[in-house]
Amino acid sequence: MGARKYDGRLGIRTVGLRERDGHSHYNRYEATPYEALDRLFQVYRFNNAERVVDFGCGRGRVAFYIHYHFCVPVVGIEEHDKTYEEALNNKASYRHRTRHIKAPIRLKYGLAEHYEVKPIDNCFYFFNPFSSKVFKKVVHNILQSIERDSRSADMILYYPTKEYKRVLKYKTPFRLLNKVRLKGASDPHEKFLIYRLSK
Ligand SMILES: C[S@@+](CC[C@H](N)C(=O)[O-])C[C@H]1O[C@@H](n2cnc3c(N)ncnc32)[C@H](O)[C@@H]1O
Numbered sequence: 001m002g003a004r005k006y007d008g009r010l011g012i013r014t015v016g017l018r019e020r021d022g023h024s025h026y027n028r029y030e031a032t033p034y035e036a037l038d039r040l041f042q043v044y045r046f047n048n049a050e051r052v053v054d055f056g057c058g059r060g061r062v063a064f065y066i067h068y069h070f071c072v073p074v075v076g077i078e079e080h081d082k083t084y085e086e087a088l089n090n091k092a093s094y095r096h097r098t099r100h101i102k103a104p105i106r107l108k109y110g111l112a113e114h115y116e117v118k119p120i121d122n123c124f125y126f127f128n129p130f131s132s133k134v135f136k137k138v139v140h141n142i143l144q145s146i147e148r149d150s151r152s153a154d155m156i157l158y159y160p161t162k163e164y165k166r167v168l169k170y171k172t173p174f175r176l177l178n179k180v181r182l183k184g185a186s187d188p189h190e191k192f193l194i195y196r197l198s199k
Helices: 003-010 034-043 061-070 081-097 132-148 162-171
Strands: 051-055 074-078 105-109 121-127 153-158 175-181 191-197
Touching (some): 051 061, 061 081, 061 105, 121 132, 132 153, 132 162, 153 162
Parallel strands (some): 074 105, 121 153
Antiparallel strands (some): 153 191
16 A cells, blocks of 8 residues: 555655755654555564653654554654644544544654653664764663653664664663565665663
């Protein structure tokens, strides 16, 4: 199914790119492809996800997709004002169709590195939203929250960079659990890496 058709099913608009005007740490908007999400969730299951956080949620595709298919609470954080507005519009039309899903879905305007990680947050999603310097700060906040309120947590990276992998390998107790490659992908980066920190 094409991305526009999939969007249509969820009542959202997430197709397209938004380039950044020369911001060195914050990356452009581009949504995780639906076929990649379909593939990820053939393999990965939310066993005990209390809340999923999408750091740099853009127009919200991943947040709405997860909420729709798994009915788990989701929070998305986005710092680009226009993109955030678009995510809010998407939420209004998405929620119009999915009032029956009780799990909350929250969209927060602001910087991922300023987000206060809550004790219920235990699954963290990143599709290359920012530089590894900002990633390090966000990961530090996640680890501090886990230190305060001990829990297991998963981290999912789409299109992972060497730098992100290095941060997780050398600076955190998160360990690689699984790699999910996309069928027919010629680009070696087109995959998910799933990391877990077990209590
Ligand atoms: C590659 S897109 C990913 C969108 C969405 N997570 C997905 O996979 O469909 C990255 C998004 O992160 C946002 N972003 C970049 N730096 C950010 C920051 N420091 N805090 C919050 N959002 C940020 C960008 O504006 C962009 O919308």
